[in-house]
Amino acid sequence: MNVVSDRGRFDHADCIDRSGAGERAGRIDRAGRLSANLTTFAAAVASFLAGMDVLIVNVALPTIATELGGDMAVRQWVVDGYTLLFAALLLLAGSLTDRFGAKRLFLAGASLFGAASLFCSFAWSMAALVAGRCLLGVASALILPASMALINEANPNPRRRSWALALWGAGGASASAVGPLLGGLLTPIHWSLVFAINVPFCLMILAVAHWIKPSLNRAIRFDWLGQTLSLIGLTALVAGIIAVGSTGFTAPATLALLAVGLVALAAFLLSQRKVPAPMMPLNLFHVRGMQVALQIGFIMIFNWYGMVFICTMFLQNELHMGPFAAGLVFVPSAFVTIIGNLAGGQIINARGSKFSITLGLAIMIVGFLIEFLTPAPIPVWVIATGLSIVGFGAAITTPAAAGVVLKSVDPEQAGIASAMFNTFRQVGGAIGVAVFGVIATFLPNLTLALRSVFIASAILLAYVLVFELLRWRDR
Known part of the structure; x- marks a missing residue:
């Protein structure tokens, strides 16, 4: 009887252990799905923000120029301050994502995006607004590669990853519709709202940060020479093109900017043949x-x-x-x-x-x-x-x-x-x-x-x- 009783107690305890393990596994699985879904949500919001900020400001530009002043060249810089920094830093941001981890870069980018948006909304001059737009470009460059990496990390299953990437892409695509529409709605109230509207989206991203799993980081080499030359070259070239409209093609400042841009970009291409880890492999x-x-x-x-x-x-x-x-x-x-x-x-x-x-x-x-x-x-x-x-x-x-x-x-x-x-x-x-x-x-x-x-x-x-x-x- 004692043997039977002991075995019964053992079987009962074993059932309890297995039941508890199943419950724990279920909780872990639910927590994993919640983490993956919230990560995908945050990445899609980031994709939406990066796309919307290109278009929302175009509708507000005439009103902004009326209040803050500025000719065609300054208006161009309000747009290009964002797109140029965004473009020039994308490759570096991808490397930084690998080096420091996608989550860290993603949250840093979202924080900078929110702060830069507030700065733009309180801009007291066109120069201040252009500076704020440049900061927004840096933030977008940090966010975009990191958001894709987070989706990849949070969704190891290929089917779920495809679904998550589709949502991420939909975020960017929907920005094409929402950007001009929001710009048209908010500008009559006040142009500053086309920048302030970014802040709630950034807060949503930061609010779910706790559920985003930490990312691995890897020791990689940076092509600092290539990044520096490409940034100088692209900035000077775009500035030179814009200066053609405001000061003329033959103006010394215009010629100097175009020359610096072309020389820096030529040096960049030359450097990519020499450095051990080029940011843009020429092959x-x-x-x-x-x-x-x-x-x-x-x-x-x-x-x-x-x-x-x-x-x-x-x-x-x-x-x-x-x-x-x-x-x-x-x-x-x-x-x-x-x-x-x-x-x-x-x-x-x-x-x-x-x-x-x-x-x-x-x-x-x-x-x-x-x-x-x-x-x-x-x-x-x-x-x-x-x-x-x-x-x-x-x-x-x-x-x-x-x-x-x-x-x-x-x-x-x-x-x-x-x-x-x-x-x-x-x-x-x-x-x-x-x-x-x-x-x-x-x-x-x-x-x-x-x-x-x-x-x-x-x-x-x-x-x-x-x-x-x-x-x-x-x-």
Whole structure:
């Protein structure tokens, strides 16, 4: 009896232990899912912020200039102060993410983004606003690579990772619709709100920091020489282009800035052959798929950012539309872009990347030509329709080009190749605003400037299309 009794007690205790272990495992699993979901949420919010801050300020620029002053060159810097620093620091930020851990860089970037947004909202001059926008660019560069790394760490399961990346991408895509709309809604109250609106989003990110798991860090080498030269080169080049519009091409300051920019960028390319761990491996430029993808990324965003900048000025200064009405003009293109993203994946799977890129570029060219060929004055509905057509083509082209980047290089170079693609896109945006802003200063009115943007964009895309068809034969 004692033996049976002891065995019964043992079995009962064993059941209790196993039950307790199951409960603990369940709690751990639920905690893991909660952590992964909140991490994905925070990363999607960060993607939304980085995308929205490019577009929300365009609608507010005419009102800001009325209150704080500033010519076309200063307005260009309000946009380019953000995009230039964002672009120039993306590669370094990716390395810092690996070195110090994604969570640490992500939270530091979110904190800086919130602080810089407050600084911008209290800006007392255009110079102060440009400085704040530069800080926002630094913050975005810290946030974006870290947010992708956090999604990868929090979602080891491929299916969950795909779902999480889709949400992350949706955050950036939705910013195209929400940015101009929020700018139009908030600017009539006060322009400072287009920056202050960022603060609640940053607080949401910091509020879930406790549930984001710590990230591993790795000892890696930094290419400080390359980073310094690229930052100096890009800043001086963009400043020189903007100075062409304000002081003229032959002004000593303009020539000096352009010379410094070109020399620094040449030195950067030379340094990438010499340093042991280059931030931009030059051998990737010899891969034809990379050549196609980098040109597409650069020219598409060059056209889009420059067009949005001039189009916003045209709608408010030439057509005398209010900020909210001007913001509404961009909303249809944003929703069409989301539809294009969904259709783009199916087209790639069915017909391949080259077909998708060819189709997308052709659609974008048609959109720009429709707007260029419409007799003056260009109706608002034509602008909205043209923007939607261009956005649809871009939505088909971009994921195909990103896929080409990943297919064209060895797996161990996929990270740096993707970073190069995103860097070229952001650099294209900064230079696009600078170039089209200069064109607008030399033309008699914004209607002619907008037409010039449309035809120049169509020509540049036609060049990329011909290059892709003749030089790249991959599917």
